[in-house]
Structures are given as structure tokens and as C-alpha cells.
Amino acid sequence: MVLANCACPNWFFLTYGVNKSCGLDCFHVDDSKVTLNVCLGKQFSGGELFLWGVRCEDHVNTETQSEEILDYSHVPGHAVLHYGRHRHGARPIKSGHRINLLLRCRSIVKVVWVPPEYGGGVACICADGTFSLWKEVAEDTKPLQWKLCKGFETSSNQVLDMQFGVLFTSLKLVAAYSNGHVKVYELLDPLELKNWQLQAEFQNVIDSTSNFAKAACLSASISWTPQRGDSQQLSFVLGFNSNVMQLNFAKNTDEITKAIIGTSNAIASVSAKSIFLS
Ligand SMILES: O=C(O)CCC(=O)C(=O)O
Ligand SMILES: [Fe+2]
Structure with a gap:
């Protein structure tokens, strides 16, 4: 199984002819940070690329x-580089054939399986820092496909x-962000991998960032603590590396933030080292 070719297809060829074109109805944004669209040929008229402005997901x-x-x-021989979120499409071909190479720059840096009791799926972190959940779609005649459940x-x-x-019975997801924030999400419906609710958000370097306003995290690593017996608490450790040397040095022992996640939603207390949800 090669996820890079399914979940985030990095590159592919497009061939358009008079009876096979994208058309105005395929007006879309790409699932990429940037897209490189190279025209390889051959002879054609029409088939222009139209671009209608960059928009975020909500707009x-x-x-x-x-x-x-x-x-x-x-x-032919020329390429266009555009933001994936630049709304665009291609007009119908009037004559001939057009072949384009599409390169969607969104390589994967991490994949994590969704626990099996919540169905077959994976979470992907892409090189551009975006993060999404994908589900396997198996159809008898077709190769295994991955469908986006949630961005x-x-x-x-x-x-x-x-x-x-x-x-x-509860699935949680913890994510560490480059601005030093950590978010804990909870799955609302075990059968719907797209319904997540933000349960908690906190700054993992809470004392230190007030002194170093521009501190950002360069890398982070999260691990859930193995559960002991029938304990009703779940915790994780988070290690990080920031762009402020003093944070990494002087606060050496604070690099590990420990969070205790209980069963309900409210944050009871927050400190540099511990987050308690009760
Ligand atoms: O036909 C084109 O040049 C654009 C195709 C496109 O935008 C796409 O496949 O995502
Ligand atoms: Fe596109």
C-alpha cells in the first residue's frame, strides 16, 4: 500500500480532448499547498486554465x-505554479488534445493508524503542516482508495x-502546533470519523512564552502514557524543541509537559507542566 499515491497524489498526468474535458463544473481548489501544472502538449485550442482568487476553507x-x-x-513546455487554495478550473477543449503533468506539493511527513475499533483509517501530517484523516475505501474491482474524512x-x-x-469508549486526538499550542480533540460519534470536538487547547511552554513573545516550536513529539489497570485517566507526554535557545536550555526540565485527561470537557487548572481536565 503506497499512501503517497492515494491520499495525497503527488503527481499525475491529465489528458483532455474535445469529448473529455474538465469544464466549468470542475471549478475547485486543489488538496495541496501549491500545484505545479506543466503543459506537455500536444496541439489543441481552448482548454484555458481560469483562476478566481485564493480562499480559505470557509469562504x-x-x-x-x-x-x-x-x-x-x-x-506546451510552460508551467503554472499556483496555490492549491487558488480557486480554478479548465475550460473545454475546442480541438486537439492537451496533456498536462500535475504536481501537487503536499508530501506526507507522518502517518498514524486510527485505533482499529474506530474503523480503518489513517491520520496524515503533510510537509506543509496540514493535518487530515483518511479512510480506506475498498471496492472489489478497483485498487484500494483513500477518501478524505476530515481536514x-x-x-x-x-x-x-x-x-x-x-x-x-472515547477516542481522543492530541496535536502539537508550531505556535506552541496543543489541542486535544474528542471524537463525538465512533462511527463518524469526521465529527471531532475541540476539548482543550493550551500553550505547552506557558511560563516561558510570556517572556519570549515570538517563541515558536520547531518540532514536537507526543506519546500517550500506557494505561495502568482500569485507570479512568489518560495522560500523555509532550517533548518539544523551540526556536528560542533559552527555552530549550534553561527550561530543560519543562520540555516535557504532562497532561492528564479525564472524562469530561472543562480545564480545571493549567500550569507549565500539567493540564488537568475534570
Ligand atoms: O486542466 C488543467 O490545467 C487544470 C487541472 C486541475 O486543476 C486539476 O486537475 O486539479
Ligand atoms: Fe486543480
Whole structure:
């Protein structure tokens, strides 16, 4: 199983002809940070690429301003590089055939299986710091495919690490972000991998960042503590590396943040080292 070719197809060829084109109905955003679209040939007319402005996930269907509209006629041997979130599509081919190489830059840096009792799926962190959940779709005649279940909103912060934690019937997911925040999500419906609720959010370097306002995390590593007996508490340790030397040195012992996650939603107390949910 090669996930890179399924969940985040990095590159593929497109062939369009008069009866096979993308058309206005395929107006879309790509599942990538940036897309490189190289026209390889051959002879064709029509098939222009139209671009209608960059939008975030929540505003993908908002109005287009006239100054945002850009029509580009493909030229064999030339390439276009655009943001994945730049809304775009291709007009129908009027004659001939067009072949393009599409390279979607969104390589995977980490995959984690969803615990088996919650179905076959994986979480992916991509090199651009985005983070999503994918489910296997098996159809008899077709090769195994991966379908996007949930893309987590990361704003301009990158996800550095994530891990699942299982507490009785509840599935939790903890993610560490480049701005030093840690988010704990809970799955609301065990049968619906897309329904997650943010249960807690905290700063993992809470004392230190007030002194170093611009501190950011460069890497992080999370591990859930093995559960003992029938303990009703779940905890994890988080190690991180920040861009502020003093944080990594002077606060050496604070690099490990320990969080105790109980069964309900409220944060009872927060300190540099411990988060208690009760
Ligand atoms: O046909 C084109 O040039 C654009 C195709 C495209 O945007 C895509 O496949 O994602
Ligand atoms: Fe596209």
C-alpha cells in the first residue's frame, strides 16, 4: 500500500480532448499547498486554465471580484505554479488534445493508524503542516482508495506531531502546533470519523512564552502514557524543541509537559507542566 499515491497524489498526468474535458463544473481548489501544472502538449485550442482568487476553507464559495479573474492559455513546455487554495478550473477543449503533468506539493511527513475499533483509517501530517484523516475505501474491482474524512483547520500554524489516545469508549486526538499550542480533540460519534470536538487547547511552554513573545516550536513529539489497570485517566507526554535557545536550555526540565485527561470537557487548572481536565 503506497499512501503517497492515494491520499495525497503527488503527481499525475491529465489528458483532455474535445469529448473529455474538465469544464466549468470542475471549478475547485486543489488538496495541496501549491500545484505545479506543466503543459506537455500536444496541439489543441481552448482548454484555458481560469483562476478566481485564493480562499480559505470557509469562504471557498464567496463572490469573485473582477480583479481576481485570471485566464491562462496553456503553452506546451510552460508551467503554472499556483496555490492549491487558488480557486480554478479548465475550460473545454475546442480541438486537439492537451496533456498536462500535475504536481501537487503536499508530501506526507507522518502517518498514524486510527485505533482499529474506530474503523480503518489513517491520520496524515503533510510537509506543509496540514493535518487530515483518511479512510480506506475498498471496492472489489478497483485498487484500494483513500477518501478524505476530515481536514483539520490549522490556520497559519503547522501541526508538528499528533497521536490518538483511547479511554474506554472515547477516542481522543492530541496535536502539537508550531505556535506552541496543543489541542486535544474528542471524537463525538465512533462511527463518524469526521465529527471531532475541540476539548482543550493550551500553550505547552506557558511560563516561558510570556517572556519570549515570538517563541515558536520547531518540532514536537507526543506519546500517550500506557494505561495502568482500569485507570479512568489518560495522560500523555509532550517533548518539544523551540526556536528560542533559552527555552530549550534553561527550561530543560519543562520540555516535557504532562497532561492528564479525564472524562469530561472543562480545564480545571493549567500550569507549565500539567493540564488537568475534570
Ligand atoms: O486542466 C488543467 O490545467 C487544470 C487541472 C486541475 O486543476 C486539476 O486537475 O486539479
Ligand atoms: Fe486543480
